[in-house]
Amino acid sequence: METSLRGKYAIAGIGETEYSRGSGRTTRAMGAMAIRRAMDDAGLNSQDVDGMLSYHGGDSTPSTSIMYDLGLRPNFYMDCSGGGSSTEALIGLAMGAIEAGMCDTVAIFRSMNGYSSIRIGGTGARAASGISGLDLMKRPYGLISAVQNFAFNFTKHMSEYGVKSEDLAHIKVAHSNHASNNPKALMKQRVTVQDVMDSRWIIRPVAHLLDCCLETDNATCVIVTSAERAKDLRQKPVYVLGVQGRGTKPGGDFHVQHGNLGRVAGHYVGPRIFELAGVKHEDIDVTGCYDAFTYTVLLQFEAYGWCKPGEGKDYVTSGVINLGGKRPNNTSGGHLCEAYTHGMNMVIENVRQLRGTVDDYCPNAAAGEHNYDYSEGGCRQVKDAETSMNMGWGTPAVGSALIMRR
Amino acid sequence: MAVYEYRGQRLDIPDNDSEYRGYFEAAGEHRLVVKKCRACGLLRGEPGPGCPWCPSLEWDWQEVSGKGTIYSYQIVAHTVIPAFRDMAPFAIVLVELDEQAGQPTADDGLRITANLVDGDLKPEKEENVAIGNRVEVIFDDEPDGISIPQFKLSGEPPKGETWQHSV
Ligand SMILES: [Zn+2]
Numbered sequence: 001m002e003t004s005l006r007g008k009y010a011i012a013g014i015g016e017t018e019y020s021r022g023s024g025r026t027t028r029a030m031g032a033m034a035i036r037r038a039m040d041d042a043g044l045n046s047q048d049v050d051g052m053l054s055y056h057g058g059d060s061t062p063s064t065s066i067m068y069d070l071g072l073r074p075n076f077y078m079d080c081s082g083g084g085s086s087t088e089a090l091i092g093l094a095m096g097a098i099e100a101g102m103c104d105t106v107a108i109f110r111s112m113n114g115y116s117s118i119r120i121g122g123t124g125a126r127a128a129s130g131i132s133g134l135d136l137m138k139r140p141y142g143l144i145s146a147v148q149n150f151a152f153n154f155t156k157h158m159s160e161y162g163v164k165s166e167d168l169a170h171i172k173v174a175h176s177n178h179a180s181n182n183p184k185a186l187m188k189q190r191v192t193v194q195d196v197m198d199s200r201w202i203i204r205p206v207a208h209l210l211d212c213c214l215e216t217d218n219a220t221c222v223i224v225t226s227a228e229r230a231k232d233l234r235q236k237p238v239y240v241l242g243v244q245g246r247g248t249k250p251g252g253d254f255h256v257q258h259g260n261l262g263r264v265a266g267h268y269v270g271p272r273i274f275e276l277a278g279v280k281h282e283d284i285d286v287t288g289c290y291d292a293f294t295y296t297v298l299l300q301f302e303a304y305g306w307c308k309p310g311e312g313k314d315y316v317t318s319g320v321i322n323l324g325g326k327r328p329n330n331t332s333g334g335h336l337c338e339a340y341t342h343g344m345n346m347v348i349e350n351v352r353q354l355r356g357t358v359d360d361y362c363p364n365a366a367a368g369e370h371n372y373d374y375s376e377g378g379c380r381q382v383k384d385a386e387t388s389m390n391m392g393w394g395t396p397a398v399g400s401a402l403i404m405r406r
Numbered sequence: 407m408a409v410y411e412y413r414g415q416r417l418d419i420p421d422n423d424s425e426y427r428g429y430f431e432a433a434g435e436h437r438l439v440v441k442k443c444r445a446c447g448l449l450r451g452e453p454g455p456g457c458p459w460c461p462s463l464e465w466d467w468q469e470v471s472g473k474g475t476i477y478s479y480q481i482v483a484h485t486v487i488p489a490f491r492d493m494a495p496f497a498i499v500l501v502e503l504d505e506q507a508g509q510p511t512a513d514d515g516l517r518i519t520a521n522l523v524d525g526d527l528k529p530e531k532e533e534n535v536a537i538g539n540r541v542e543v544i545f546d547d548e549p550d551g552i553s554i555p556q557f558k559l560s561g562e563p564p565k566g567e568t569w570q571h572s573v
Contacts (some may be wrong), residue, residue, distance in 0.1 A: 130409070130418040136426050137452065140412045140554055141498050141521050142482055142490045151480040152500045152519075159478075159537050159569035201483035204495070204532075205571030209484075254452040256500055259513045261478060 006278055009095045010230035010237035011404065012105070013042025013223035014348045019186050019339035021115040023217035028061035030219035031111035032069040038107060038221040039070075043234030046071035049223065051106030053094055054079045055086035055342070059118040060111045076103040084290055085246050085265075085392030086110070087222070087343040088400035092243035094224040104225060110344050111219035119215055134253060147207050147293055153396045154206045154295040157262035161310035165205065168294035169196035170317045171329075172210050172336055175291060178323055179333025181360045181380035186214050187337045190376060211294040213335035220344035222351070238354045238404050242277030244269050245392065245400020255397040265399035266303030266391060273389075277403035281306060284403070285385045286353050287327055288346035290393035291334040300391045300399070323374040323382070331358070331380050343392045347402065350388035354406035356381065410552035414489030417552065425453040428467050433553040436545045440503075440516065442468035449506050451518040459510055470505050470516075472543030474557070475565045477502040477517055479535050496529035497522040501541055501557050520557045527556060534559060538568035 015038030251258030
Protein backbone atom coordinates (compact mmCIF):
# COMPACT_ATOMS: atom_id res chain seq x y z
CA MET A 1 0.00 0.00 0.00
CA GLU A 2 1.35 3.43 -0.96
CA THR A 3 2.16 5.33 2.21
CA SER A 4 4.38 8.13 0.98
CA LEU A 5 1.88 10.79 2.08
CA ARG A 6 2.10 9.78 5.76
CA GLY A 7 2.60 13.00 7.73
CA LYS A 8 2.95 15.10 4.58
CA TYR A 9 -0.35 16.95 5.12
CA ALA A 10 -1.84 18.62 8.16
CA ILE A 11 -4.93 20.21 9.60
CA ALA A 12 -3.97 23.86 9.91
CA GLY A 13 -7.24 25.43 11.01
CA ILE A 14 -10.60 24.58 12.56
CA GLY A 15 -13.78 26.59 12.83
CA GLU A 16 -17.37 26.20 13.89
CA THR A 17 -20.48 28.27 14.47
CA GLU A 18 -22.39 27.94 17.70
CA TYR A 19 -24.36 24.70 18.03
CA SER A 20 -28.05 25.56 18.30
CA ARG A 21 -31.61 24.49 17.64
CA GLY A 22 -32.59 27.66 15.87
CA SER A 23 -29.71 29.40 14.11
CA GLY A 24 -32.00 32.06 12.63
CA ARG A 25 -29.57 32.16 9.72
CA THR A 26 -29.02 30.53 6.35
CA THR A 27 -26.58 27.71 5.70
CA ARG A 28 -24.72 30.27 3.60
CA ALA A 29 -24.27 32.65 6.53
CA MET A 30 -23.23 29.82 8.83
CA GLY A 31 -20.87 28.24 6.29
CA ALA A 32 -19.13 31.56 5.70
CA MET A 33 -18.70 32.06 9.44
CA ALA A 34 -17.29 28.59 10.09
CA ILE A 35 -14.74 28.96 7.27
CA ARG A 36 -13.82 32.49 8.36
CA ARG A 37 -13.21 31.24 11.89
CA ALA A 38 -11.04 28.39 10.60
CA MET A 39 -9.05 30.85 8.47
CA ASP A 40 -8.57 33.12 11.50
CA ASP A 41 -7.59 30.11 13.60
CA ALA A 42 -4.91 29.18 11.06
CA GLY A 43 -3.86 32.76 10.33
CA LEU A 44 -4.79 32.50 6.66
CA ASN A 45 -6.15 35.31 4.50
CA SER A 46 -8.37 35.13 1.44
CA GLN A 47 -5.48 34.77 -0.99
CA ASP A 48 -4.12 31.78 0.93
CA VAL A 49 -7.16 29.50 0.63
CA ASP A 50 -7.46 28.32 -2.97
CA GLY A 51 -9.48 25.14 -2.49
CA MET A 52 -12.95 24.36 -1.16
CA LEU A 53 -14.74 21.09 -0.50
CA SER A 54 -18.13 20.54 1.07
CA TYR A 55 -20.62 17.76 1.62
CA HIS A 56 -24.36 18.02 1.83
CA GLY A 57 -27.65 16.20 1.58
CA GLY A 58 -29.43 18.82 -0.48
CA ASP A 59 -29.50 20.96 2.64
CA SER A 60 -26.52 23.31 2.29
CA THR A 61 -25.27 26.22 0.18
CA PRO A 62 -22.80 25.65 -2.68
CA SER A 63 -19.16 26.68 -2.42
CA THR A 64 -19.68 29.08 -5.32
CA SER A 65 -21.84 31.31 -3.12
CA ILE A 66 -19.73 31.10 -0.01
CA MET A 67 -16.46 31.76 -1.86
CA TYR A 68 -17.95 35.15 -2.77
CA ASP A 69 -18.72 35.92 0.87
CA LEU A 70 -15.12 35.22 1.82
CA GLY A 71 -13.35 36.81 -1.15
CA LEU A 72 -11.92 33.47 -2.19
CA ARG A 73 -11.03 32.52 -5.76
CA PRO A 74 -10.47 28.77 -5.59
CA ASN A 75 -8.33 26.93 -8.10
CA PHE A 76 -10.24 23.84 -7.04
CA TYR A 77 -13.65 23.27 -5.48
CA MET A 78 -16.21 20.49 -5.31
CA ASP A 79 -19.51 20.08 -3.46
CA CYS A 80 -20.14 16.41 -2.75
CA SER A 81 -23.27 14.56 -1.76
CA GLY A 82 -22.79 12.87 1.57
CA GLY A 83 -23.45 12.70 5.28
CA GLY A 84 -21.57 10.92 8.04
CA SER A 85 -18.09 9.63 7.19
CA SER A 86 -17.61 12.37 4.58
CA THR A 87 -15.33 14.60 6.67
CA GLU A 88 -12.55 12.03 6.86
CA ALA A 89 -12.84 11.09 3.18
CA LEU A 90 -12.79 14.73 2.07
CA ILE A 91 -9.60 15.32 4.04
CA GLY A 92 -8.11 12.58 1.86
CA LEU A 93 -9.53 14.18 -1.29
CA ALA A 94 -8.11 17.56 -0.25
CA MET A 95 -4.68 15.96 0.12
CA GLY A 96 -5.10 14.42 -3.31
CA ALA A 97 -6.06 17.73 -4.90
CA ILE A 98 -3.02 19.43 -3.38
CA GLU A 99 -0.77 16.50 -4.31
CA ALA A 100 -2.05 16.75 -7.89
CA GLY A 101 -1.03 20.40 -7.97
CA MET A 102 -4.58 21.65 -8.38
CA CYS A 103 -4.40 23.90 -5.29
CA ASP A 104 -2.42 24.50 -2.10
CA THR A 105 -4.85 24.90 0.79
CA VAL A 106 -8.38 23.52 1.07
CA ALA A 107 -11.23 24.60 3.35
CA ILE A 108 -13.64 21.70 3.95
CA PHE A 109 -17.04 22.71 5.30
CA ARG A 110 -20.41 21.28 6.28
CA SER A 111 -23.34 23.65 6.90
CA MET A 112 -26.77 22.46 7.94
CA ASN A 113 -29.88 23.77 9.64
CA GLY A 114 -30.36 20.19 10.76
CA TYR A 115 -32.96 21.06 13.34
CA SER A 116 -34.83 24.13 12.12
CA SER A 117 -35.01 23.38 8.36
CA ILE A 118 -34.20 19.94 6.96
CA ARG A 119 -34.21 17.15 9.51
CA ILE A 120 -32.49 13.86 8.85
CA GLY A 121 -35.51 11.76 9.71
CA GLY A 122 -37.52 13.04 6.76
CA THR A 123 -39.71 15.49 8.64
CA GLY A 124 -39.51 19.23 8.11
CA ALA A 125 -39.10 20.41 4.52
CA ARG A 126 -38.74 16.86 3.15
CA ALA A 127 -41.99 15.37 4.47
CA ALA A 128 -44.20 16.47 1.57
CA SER A 129 -42.32 14.64 -1.17
CA GLY A 130 -43.69 11.46 -2.75
CA ILE A 131 -42.13 8.06 -2.21
CA SER A 132 -40.30 6.43 -5.11
CA GLY A 133 -37.43 4.09 -5.91
CA LEU A 134 -35.67 2.44 -3.01
CA ASP A 135 -37.93 4.22 -0.51
CA LEU A 136 -40.89 2.19 -1.84
CA MET A 137 -39.42 -0.76 0.05
CA LYS A 138 -39.20 1.20 3.29
CA ARG A 139 -41.51 4.15 3.84
CA PRO A 140 -44.82 2.35 3.16
CA TYR A 141 -43.84 0.25 6.19
CA GLY A 142 -43.04 3.24 8.37
CA LEU A 143 -39.29 2.87 7.95
CA ILE A 144 -38.06 6.39 7.43
CA SER A 145 -35.48 7.62 9.94
CA ALA A 146 -31.78 6.90 10.32
CA VAL A 147 -32.24 5.06 13.62
CA GLN A 148 -34.60 2.71 11.77
CA ASN A 149 -32.41 2.31 8.70
CA PHE A 150 -29.67 0.78 10.83
CA ALA A 151 -31.85 -0.99 13.42
CA PHE A 152 -32.05 -4.45 11.80
CA ASN A 153 -28.27 -4.69 12.09
CA PHE A 154 -28.24 -4.06 15.80
CA THR A 155 -31.29 -6.14 16.76
CA LYS A 156 -29.58 -9.07 15.04
CA HIS A 157 -26.34 -8.30 16.85
CA MET A 158 -28.14 -8.18 20.22
CA SER A 159 -29.72 -11.54 19.48
CA GLU A 160 -26.37 -13.11 18.69
CA TYR A 161 -24.31 -11.70 21.55
CA GLY A 162 -26.74 -10.85 24.34
CA VAL A 163 -26.10 -7.12 24.27
CA LYS A 164 -28.51 -5.18 26.51
CA SER A 165 -29.88 -1.64 26.44
CA GLU A 166 -27.98 -0.94 29.64
CA ASP A 167 -24.71 -1.63 27.82
CA LEU A 168 -25.54 1.03 25.24
CA ALA A 169 -26.55 3.50 27.95
CA HIS A 170 -22.96 3.54 29.24
CA ILE A 171 -21.91 5.20 25.97
CA LYS A 172 -24.39 8.02 26.49
CA VAL A 173 -23.26 8.40 30.09
CA ALA A 174 -19.59 8.73 29.05
CA HIS A 175 -20.33 11.24 26.33
CA SER A 176 -22.58 13.28 28.62
CA ASN A 177 -19.84 13.44 31.23
CA HIS A 178 -17.50 14.76 28.55
CA ALA A 179 -20.07 17.30 27.34
CA SER A 180 -20.49 18.66 30.85
CA ASN A 181 -16.97 20.05 30.41
CA ASN A 182 -17.69 21.57 27.02
CA PRO A 183 -19.18 25.09 27.05
CA LYS A 184 -20.34 24.66 23.41
CA ALA A 185 -22.32 21.46 23.99
CA LEU A 186 -26.07 21.53 23.41
CA MET A 187 -26.69 18.97 26.17
CA LYS A 188 -24.31 19.59 29.06
CA GLN A 189 -26.40 17.75 31.64
CA ARG A 190 -24.73 14.57 32.93
CA VAL A 191 -27.01 11.57 32.74
CA THR A 192 -27.04 8.14 34.37
CA VAL A 193 -27.68 4.69 32.92
CA GLN A 194 -31.10 4.86 34.58
CA ASP A 195 -31.86 8.22 32.91
CA VAL A 196 -31.22 6.62 29.52
CA MET A 197 -33.32 3.57 30.37
CA ASP A 198 -36.15 5.79 31.63
CA SER A 199 -36.23 7.96 28.51
CA ARG A 200 -38.98 7.01 26.10
CA TRP A 201 -38.45 4.29 23.57
CA ILE A 202 -37.96 5.30 19.95
CA ILE A 203 -37.17 1.91 18.37
CA ARG A 204 -37.17 -1.26 20.48
CA PRO A 205 -34.82 -2.87 21.26
CA VAL A 206 -32.08 -0.58 19.89
CA ALA A 207 -32.74 3.01 20.94
CA HIS A 208 -34.34 5.06 23.67
CA LEU A 209 -34.59 8.80 23.09
CA LEU A 210 -31.28 9.35 24.91
CA ASP A 211 -29.53 6.80 22.68
CA CYS A 212 -30.12 9.19 19.75
CA CYS A 213 -28.03 12.14 18.61
CA LEU A 214 -29.13 15.77 18.77
CA GLU A 215 -30.38 17.30 15.55
CA THR A 216 -28.58 20.62 15.35
CA ASP A 217 -28.14 23.83 13.35
CA ASN A 218 -24.45 24.46 12.74
CA ALA A 219 -21.58 24.82 10.33
CA THR A 220 -18.09 23.42 10.75
CA CYS A 221 -14.79 23.68 8.87
CA VAL A 222 -11.32 22.17 8.80
CA ILE A 223 -8.48 23.49 6.65
CA VAL A 224 -6.01 21.10 5.04
CA THR A 225 -2.60 22.11 3.71
CA SER A 226 0.88 20.66 3.36
CA ALA A 227 2.84 20.01 6.53
CA GLU A 228 5.52 22.40 5.24
CA ARG A 229 3.05 25.23 4.84
CA ALA A 230 1.27 24.42 8.10
CA LYS A 231 4.50 24.85 10.08
CA ASP A 232 4.56 28.54 9.16
CA LEU A 233 0.98 29.16 10.29
CA ARG A 234 -0.56 30.24 13.59
CA GLN A 235 -1.30 26.85 15.17
CA LYS A 236 0.76 23.77 15.85
CA PRO A 237 0.09 21.51 12.87
CA VAL A 238 -1.83 18.31 13.43
CA TYR A 239 -0.48 15.81 10.92
CA VAL A 240 -2.55 13.33 8.93
CA LEU A 241 -0.91 9.93 9.27
CA GLY A 242 -3.57 8.18 7.23
CA VAL A 243 -7.06 8.55 5.92
CA GLN A 244 -9.31 5.94 4.37
CA GLY A 245 -12.86 6.06 3.03
CA ARG A 246 -15.64 6.24 2.29
CA GLY A 247 -15.21 2.48 2.33
CA THR A 248 -18.04 0.00 2.02
CA LYS A 249 -19.22 -3.43 3.03
CA PRO A 250 -20.79 -5.85 0.53
CA GLY A 251 -24.28 -5.00 -0.62
CA GLY A 252 -24.27 -1.22 -0.42
CA ASP A 253 -27.82 0.06 0.10
CA PHE A 254 -29.03 -3.54 0.32
CA HIS A 255 -26.52 -4.71 2.89
CA VAL A 256 -29.20 -6.33 5.05
CA GLN A 257 -29.55 -8.93 2.30
CA HIS A 258 -25.87 -9.71 2.22
CA GLY A 259 -23.40 -10.84 4.78
CA ASN A 260 -23.17 -10.61 8.53
CA LEU A 261 -25.52 -7.85 9.75
CA GLY A 262 -23.38 -6.94 12.76
CA ARG A 263 -20.24 -6.52 10.66
CA VAL A 264 -20.14 -2.89 9.49
CA ALA A 265 -17.93 -1.04 7.01
CA GLY A 266 -15.19 -0.48 9.57
CA HIS A 267 -14.33 -4.16 9.22
CA TYR A 268 -13.05 -3.33 5.75
CA VAL A 269 -11.75 0.19 6.43
CA GLY A 270 -9.85 -0.76 9.59
CA PRO A 271 -6.94 -2.86 8.28
CA ARG A 272 -6.25 -0.29 5.55
CA ILE A 273 -6.21 2.77 7.85
CA PHE A 274 -3.83 1.18 10.36
CA GLU A 275 -1.46 0.15 7.58
CA LEU A 276 -1.61 3.58 5.92
CA ALA A 277 -0.96 5.37 9.21
CA GLY A 278 1.73 2.96 10.35
CA VAL A 279 0.36 2.76 13.89
CA LYS A 280 -1.30 0.10 16.02
CA HIS A 281 -4.41 0.23 18.18
CA GLU A 282 -2.36 0.71 21.34
CA ASP A 283 -0.74 3.84 19.87
CA ILE A 284 -4.10 5.67 19.78
CA ASP A 285 -4.75 7.98 22.77
CA VAL A 286 -8.22 9.30 21.93
CA THR A 287 -10.97 8.18 19.57
CA GLY A 288 -13.83 9.86 17.76
CA CYS A 289 -16.24 7.03 17.08
CA TYR A 290 -19.35 8.28 15.27
CA ASP A 291 -22.31 8.32 17.62
CA ALA A 292 -25.41 8.86 15.51
CA PHE A 293 -26.83 6.40 18.03
CA THR A 294 -25.16 4.61 20.90
CA TYR A 295 -25.25 1.36 18.92
CA THR A 296 -23.24 2.80 16.02
CA VAL A 297 -20.40 3.33 18.49
CA LEU A 298 -20.51 -0.23 19.75
CA LEU A 299 -20.67 -1.76 16.27
CA GLN A 300 -17.73 0.32 15.08
CA PHE A 301 -15.52 -0.49 18.07
CA GLU A 302 -15.96 -4.14 17.17
CA ALA A 303 -15.53 -3.60 13.44
CA TYR A 304 -12.27 -1.69 13.85
CA GLY A 305 -10.89 -4.36 16.15
CA TRP A 306 -10.82 -2.54 19.49
CA CYS A 307 -12.38 -5.72 20.79
CA LYS A 308 -13.68 -8.97 19.35
CA PRO A 309 -17.15 -9.25 17.79
CA GLY A 310 -19.59 -9.52 20.67
CA GLU A 311 -17.23 -7.87 23.16
CA GLY A 312 -18.19 -4.30 22.35
CA LYS A 313 -20.48 -4.29 25.37
CA ASP A 314 -17.50 -5.01 27.61
CA TYR A 315 -15.36 -2.37 25.88
CA VAL A 316 -17.94 0.42 26.34
CA THR A 317 -18.79 -0.46 29.94
CA SER A 318 -15.18 -0.95 31.10
CA GLY A 319 -14.32 2.72 31.54
CA VAL A 320 -11.84 2.74 28.63
CA ILE A 321 -13.94 5.28 26.70
CA ASN A 322 -14.35 7.73 29.61
CA LEU A 323 -12.17 10.77 30.19
CA GLY A 324 -9.52 9.51 32.57
CA GLY A 325 -9.82 6.06 30.98
CA LYS A 326 -7.27 4.49 28.70
CA ARG A 327 -8.71 5.80 25.44
CA PRO A 328 -11.53 8.32 25.82
CA ASN A 329 -14.10 8.53 23.04
CA ASN A 330 -15.79 11.69 21.77
CA THR A 331 -14.41 13.97 24.45
CA SER A 332 -16.57 16.86 23.23
CA GLY A 333 -19.72 14.88 23.90
CA GLY A 334 -20.00 13.93 20.24
CA HIS A 335 -23.24 13.77 18.35
CA LEU A 336 -25.10 12.50 21.38
CA CYS A 337 -24.37 15.56 23.52
CA GLU A 338 -22.36 18.28 21.76
CA ALA A 339 -24.12 18.54 18.38
CA TYR A 340 -24.99 16.58 15.30
CA THR A 341 -22.70 17.75 12.50
CA HIS A 342 -22.29 14.67 10.30
CA GLY A 343 -18.93 14.02 11.88
CA MET A 344 -16.90 17.19 11.49
CA ASN A 345 -17.08 18.19 15.17
CA MET A 346 -15.42 14.90 16.13
CA VAL A 347 -12.45 15.67 13.89
CA ILE A 348 -12.31 19.24 15.22
CA GLU A 349 -12.29 17.92 18.80
CA ASN A 350 -9.41 15.57 18.08
CA VAL A 351 -7.43 18.39 16.45
CA ARG A 352 -7.90 20.38 19.65
CA GLN A 353 -6.89 17.37 21.76
CA LEU A 354 -3.66 16.95 19.80
CA ARG A 355 -2.90 20.67 20.02
CA GLY A 356 -3.46 20.42 23.78
CA THR A 357 -5.83 23.37 23.68
CA VAL A 358 -9.25 21.81 24.24
CA ASP A 359 -11.77 24.57 24.99
CA ASP A 360 -12.97 23.32 28.38
CA TYR A 361 -13.49 25.25 31.64
CA CYS A 362 -9.78 25.49 32.54
CA PRO A 363 -9.04 29.24 32.72
CA ASN A 364 -6.00 29.14 30.43
CA ALA A 365 -7.12 26.31 28.17
CA ALA A 366 -6.25 28.26 25.00
CA ALA A 367 -2.66 28.45 26.20
CA GLY A 368 -2.62 24.71 26.76
CA GLU A 369 -2.86 24.89 30.57
CA HIS A 370 -5.07 22.13 31.94
CA ASN A 371 -5.60 20.60 35.38
CA TYR A 372 -6.91 17.21 34.16
CA ASP A 373 -9.69 17.27 36.75
CA TYR A 374 -12.53 15.71 34.79
CA SER A 375 -15.29 16.39 37.29
CA GLU A 376 -18.35 18.28 36.09
CA GLY A 377 -17.65 21.76 34.78
CA GLY A 378 -13.91 21.09 34.63
CA CYS A 379 -11.25 19.87 32.24
CA ARG A 380 -11.61 17.59 29.22
CA GLN A 381 -8.08 17.66 27.85
CA VAL A 382 -6.54 14.18 27.52
CA LYS A 383 -3.09 14.28 29.09
CA ASP A 384 -0.25 14.01 26.56
CA ALA A 385 -2.56 13.11 23.69
CA GLU A 386 -0.28 12.34 20.75
CA THR A 387 -2.33 10.27 18.34
CA SER A 388 -6.05 10.22 17.58
CA MET A 389 -8.38 8.18 15.45
CA ASN A 390 -11.73 9.13 13.94
CA MET A 391 -14.18 6.49 12.80
CA GLY A 392 -16.88 8.04 10.64
CA TRP A 393 -20.17 6.24 9.98
CA GLY A 394 -22.39 6.80 6.98
CA THR A 395 -24.52 3.67 7.25
CA PRO A 396 -23.69 0.14 8.36
CA ALA A 397 -22.29 -0.24 4.84
CA VAL A 398 -20.34 3.04 4.62
CA GLY A 399 -17.49 4.33 6.78
CA SER A 400 -14.26 6.33 6.85
CA ALA A 401 -11.34 6.61 9.22
CA LEU A 402 -8.66 9.20 9.96
CA ILE A 403 -5.54 8.92 12.11
CA MET A 404 -3.78 12.14 13.14
CA ARG A 405 -0.71 12.91 15.23
CA ARG A 406 0.52 16.11 16.87
CA MET B 407 -46.89 7.75 -13.99
CA ALA B 408 -48.96 5.91 -11.45
CA VAL B 409 -49.61 7.72 -8.20
CA TYR B 410 -51.06 5.88 -5.22
CA GLU B 411 -51.72 6.55 -1.58
CA TYR B 412 -50.83 4.21 1.25
CA ARG B 413 -51.26 5.11 4.91
CA GLY B 414 -51.41 8.80 4.10
CA GLN B 415 -48.22 8.74 2.04
CA ARG B 416 -47.97 9.30 -1.71
CA LEU B 417 -46.29 6.56 -3.73
CA ASP B 418 -44.92 7.52 -7.16
CA ILE B 419 -44.29 4.64 -9.56
CA PRO B 420 -43.46 6.12 -12.96
CA ASP B 421 -43.93 4.13 -16.18
CA ASN B 422 -40.18 4.04 -16.70
CA ASP B 423 -39.52 2.59 -13.23
CA SER B 424 -37.85 -0.59 -14.44
CA GLU B 425 -36.94 -1.60 -10.88
CA TYR B 426 -40.21 -1.37 -8.98
CA ARG B 427 -43.18 -1.23 -11.36
CA GLY B 428 -43.25 -4.97 -12.05
CA TYR B 429 -42.99 -5.70 -8.35
CA PHE B 430 -46.18 -3.82 -7.57
CA GLU B 431 -47.97 -5.10 -10.67
CA ALA B 432 -47.36 -8.64 -9.41
CA ALA B 433 -48.42 -7.67 -5.90
CA GLY B 434 -51.70 -6.45 -7.43
CA GLU B 435 -52.23 -10.06 -8.56
CA HIS B 436 -51.24 -11.28 -5.09
CA ARG B 437 -47.96 -12.69 -6.29
CA LEU B 438 -44.69 -11.93 -4.51
CA VAL B 439 -41.89 -11.65 -7.04
CA VAL B 440 -38.15 -11.09 -6.88
CA LYS B 441 -35.55 -10.72 -9.60
CA LYS B 442 -33.77 -13.79 -10.87
CA CYS B 443 -30.44 -13.54 -12.66
CA ARG B 444 -30.55 -15.07 -16.12
CA ALA B 445 -26.88 -15.99 -15.98
CA CYS B 446 -26.24 -17.48 -12.53
CA GLY B 447 -29.83 -18.12 -11.48
CA LEU B 448 -29.53 -16.48 -8.06
CA LEU B 449 -32.46 -14.46 -6.68
CA ARG B 450 -32.24 -11.03 -5.12
CA GLY B 451 -34.75 -9.51 -2.74
CA GLU B 452 -34.27 -5.87 -3.53
CA PRO B 453 -35.34 -5.03 -7.07
CA GLY B 454 -32.28 -3.77 -8.92
CA PRO B 455 -30.96 -4.05 -12.45
CA GLY B 456 -27.72 -5.93 -11.78
CA CYS B 457 -26.78 -9.22 -10.19
CA PRO B 458 -24.56 -8.65 -7.12
CA TRP B 459 -22.93 -12.06 -7.59
CA CYS B 460 -22.09 -12.17 -11.31
CA PRO B 461 -21.59 -9.65 -14.11
CA SER B 462 -25.05 -10.11 -15.65
CA LEU B 463 -27.55 -7.28 -16.08
CA GLU B 464 -30.16 -9.67 -17.52
CA TRP B 465 -33.00 -10.83 -15.31
CA ASP B 466 -36.59 -12.01 -15.09
CA TRP B 467 -39.25 -11.68 -12.44
CA GLN B 468 -39.58 -14.88 -10.45
CA GLU B 469 -42.51 -15.67 -8.19
CA VAL B 470 -41.58 -16.95 -4.74
CA SER B 471 -43.61 -18.78 -2.12
CA GLY B 472 -43.87 -15.83 0.25
CA LYS B 473 -42.89 -18.04 3.15
CA GLY B 474 -39.97 -17.19 5.35
CA THR B 475 -38.50 -16.57 8.77
CA ILE B 476 -38.04 -13.37 10.76
CA TYR B 477 -34.31 -12.62 10.49
CA SER B 478 -34.34 -9.33 12.39
CA TYR B 479 -36.90 -6.76 13.45
CA GLN B 480 -37.60 -3.37 14.97
CA ILE B 481 -40.55 -2.23 17.05
CA VAL B 482 -41.48 1.34 16.22
CA ALA B 483 -42.51 2.91 19.51
CA HIS B 484 -42.28 6.49 18.24
CA THR B 485 -42.73 7.56 14.65
CA VAL B 486 -42.43 10.88 12.85
CA ILE B 487 -44.96 9.85 10.18
CA PRO B 488 -48.38 11.28 11.16
CA ALA B 489 -50.48 8.45 9.67
CA PHE B 490 -48.50 5.84 11.61
CA ARG B 491 -48.88 7.44 15.04
CA ASP B 492 -52.09 5.60 15.88
CA MET B 493 -50.51 2.31 14.83
CA ALA B 494 -47.50 2.53 17.18
CA PRO B 495 -46.11 0.39 18.57
CA PHE B 496 -45.82 -1.69 15.43
CA ALA B 497 -43.25 -4.12 14.05
CA ILE B 498 -41.12 -3.85 10.93
CA VAL B 499 -39.53 -7.18 10.13
CA LEU B 500 -36.65 -8.30 7.94
CA VAL B 501 -37.90 -11.58 6.50
CA GLU B 502 -35.54 -14.19 5.11
CA LEU B 503 -37.46 -16.00 2.38
CA ASP B 504 -37.21 -19.78 2.18
CA GLU B 505 -36.01 -19.87 -1.40
CA GLN B 506 -32.42 -18.82 -0.86
CA ALA B 507 -31.60 -18.77 2.88
CA GLY B 508 -27.88 -19.10 3.51
CA GLN B 509 -26.96 -18.75 -0.16
CA PRO B 510 -24.69 -18.06 -1.94
CA THR B 511 -22.67 -17.79 1.28
CA ALA B 512 -23.73 -18.75 4.79
CA ASP B 513 -24.28 -15.09 5.74
CA ASP B 514 -26.37 -14.23 2.68
CA GLY B 515 -30.04 -14.69 2.04
CA LEU B 516 -33.07 -13.41 0.22
CA ARG B 517 -34.42 -10.83 2.63
CA ILE B 518 -37.18 -8.27 2.32
CA THR B 519 -38.77 -5.71 4.62
CA ALA B 520 -42.42 -5.41 5.65
CA ASN B 521 -44.65 -4.96 8.67
CA LEU B 522 -45.65 -7.93 10.77
CA VAL B 523 -49.45 -7.84 10.80
CA ASP B 524 -52.29 -10.07 11.87
CA GLY B 525 -54.88 -11.60 9.56
CA ASP B 526 -56.80 -8.30 9.56
CA LEU B 527 -53.67 -6.38 8.53
CA LYS B 528 -53.45 -4.75 11.95
CA PRO B 529 -50.06 -4.63 13.72
CA GLU B 530 -49.17 -8.00 15.27
CA LYS B 531 -48.80 -7.95 19.05
CA GLU B 532 -45.26 -7.16 20.15
CA GLU B 533 -44.95 -10.32 22.23
CA ASN B 534 -45.38 -12.36 19.04
CA VAL B 535 -42.47 -10.67 17.26
CA ALA B 536 -39.35 -12.82 17.51
CA ILE B 537 -36.35 -13.70 15.38
CA GLY B 538 -36.93 -17.25 14.16
CA ASN B 539 -40.73 -17.03 13.94
CA ARG B 540 -42.23 -18.31 10.70
CA VAL B 541 -44.19 -15.91 8.49
CA GLU B 542 -46.03 -15.78 5.19
CA VAL B 543 -46.94 -12.99 2.82
CA ILE B 544 -50.35 -11.28 2.94
CA PHE B 545 -51.39 -8.51 0.58
CA ASP B 546 -52.85 -5.19 1.68
CA ASP B 547 -55.18 -4.06 -1.14
CA GLU B 548 -55.93 -0.36 -1.35
CA PRO B 549 -59.00 1.15 -3.03
CA ASP B 550 -56.86 2.97 -5.62
CA GLY B 551 -55.49 -0.33 -6.94
CA ILE B 552 -52.13 -0.65 -5.29
CA SER B 553 -51.36 -3.71 -3.21
CA ILE B 554 -48.61 -3.79 -0.61
CA PRO B 555 -46.95 -7.07 0.42
CA GLN B 556 -47.02 -7.56 4.20
CA PHE B 557 -46.21 -10.56 6.40
CA LYS B 558 -48.16 -12.42 9.06
CA LEU B 559 -47.30 -15.31 11.35
CA SER B 560 -47.81 -18.59 9.52
CA GLY B 561 -48.40 -20.72 12.59
CA GLU B 562 -45.60 -23.11 11.64
CA PRO B 563 -43.09 -24.07 14.34
CA PRO B 564 -40.21 -21.59 14.57
CA LYS B 565 -36.95 -22.16 12.72
CA GLY B 566 -34.33 -22.90 15.35
CA GLU B 567 -34.28 -21.04 18.64
CA THR B 568 -36.28 -17.85 18.77
CA TRP B 569 -35.04 -14.56 20.21
CA GLN B 570 -36.94 -11.50 21.34
CA HIS B 571 -36.01 -8.54 23.50
CA SER B 572 -37.23 -8.15 27.04
CA VAL B 573 -38.77 -4.85 28.05
ZN1 LIG C 1 -25.97 -13.58 -11.53
